[in-house]
Amino acid sequence: MNLKEKLQQLAQERQNLQVAIIEITGAMKILEQQILEAEPESNPPSDTKALTPESKAMSSESKA
Secondary structure (H helix, E strand, O other), X not given: OOHHHHHHHHHHHHHHHXXXXXXXXXXXXXXXXXHHHHHHHHOOOOOOOOOOHHHHHHHHHHHO
C-alpha cells in the first residue's frame, strides 16, 4: 500500500470516527435529558439523608 492509499484510508477512518463521536454525543444528550426528567421522581424527601457507601466509609473513619 503506498502513502496515498494509506492517507485515503486514514481520512476515511477519521471521518467514520467523527460520525461515531456525533452519534455518541447525541445518545449522551438523550440519556442526560431522560435522567433529568426522572430525577424529581426518584429524589428522597429533603429531610431524609441517604448515605452512600463512600459517605458511610468517611463517617466511620472520622469516628475512629
